Amino acid sequence: MGTKPKSLSDAEAAALPLTAITAWEMLFEHLSIKQQNPDSTNKSNEVILVVGAAGGVGSILLQLTRAITGATVIATASRESSQAWVKKLGAHHVIDHTKPLQPQIEALGIGPVTHVAGLNSTDSYFDSYTELLTPFGKIAMIDDPVKPLDVMKLKLKSQSLHIEFMFARSMFNAADMGEQGHLLNRVSDLIDQSYIQTTVGKNLGTINAENPRAAHEALESGRSIVKIVLQGF
Numbered sequence: 001m002g003t004k005p006k007s008l009s010d011a012e013a014a015a016l017p018l019t020a021i022t023a024w025e026m027l028f029e030h031l032s033i034k035q036q037n038p039d040s041t042n043k044s045n046e047v048i049l050v051v052g053a054a055g056g057v058g059s060i061l062l063q064l065t066r067a068i069t070g071a072t073v074i075a076t077a078s079r080e081s082s083q084a085w086v087k088k089l090g091a092h093h094v095i096d097h098t099k100p101l102q103p104q105i106e107a108l109g110i111g112p113v114t115h116v117a118g119l120n121s122t123d124s125y126f127d128s129y130t131e132l133l134t135p136f137g138k139i140a141m142i143d144d145p146v147k148p149l150d151v152m153k154l155k156l157k158s159q160s161l162h163i164e165f166m167f168a169r170s171m172f173n174a175a176d177m178g179e180q181g182h183l184l185n186r187v188s189d190l191i192d193q194s195y196i197q198t199t200v201g202k203n204l205g206t207i208n209a210e211n212p213r214a215a216h217e218a219l220e221s222g223r224s225i226v227k228i229v230l231q232g233f
Contacts, residue, residue, distance in 0.1 A: 002184020066090025
């Protein structure tokens, strides 16, 4: 277990563990993005594309990448409010995921993408990922594709696909169970030191007959930004 950030309310802190663990494991365990001191200004040659960046996982993943790595971050967002949000959280560049990805990335003039964090619709973008990724590039995903992925398309460039599921350690009593507590403590410290912020988007109030329904409606709309929380009874 991790320590609650001292600077956050209970509701603000409650929005963090699931998304923070997922984002951290994607970035540093699956994609092997290099960490650095949050005060460092060093830039690496890593370029990460974050698809679905305005959601809960994306919102913490963007901040972690910007705060403790030297990677260049490309985020996808289509609505003006989503674009403004991902820029605020640290995206260097924003492109529209409703349009072809590769021409937009090439127009940025920043070189090839080395890593992809696929947070939704991976089956729709998978072919594009294999084309735009550099040789030995890595893809990490969290969603459940509707259509099968042709993983052999990764072979030509010796690319790799990683699937993140934050409950894998607890469900199978992994030998390194304590790692999630350690990473949550690191996230807590980064928040209390003002390097990253909570990912609460809306607090819909107490848990009663109406508010959980409103929360589900917001999620089902597909237009919700970051996390929705309920608090108390």
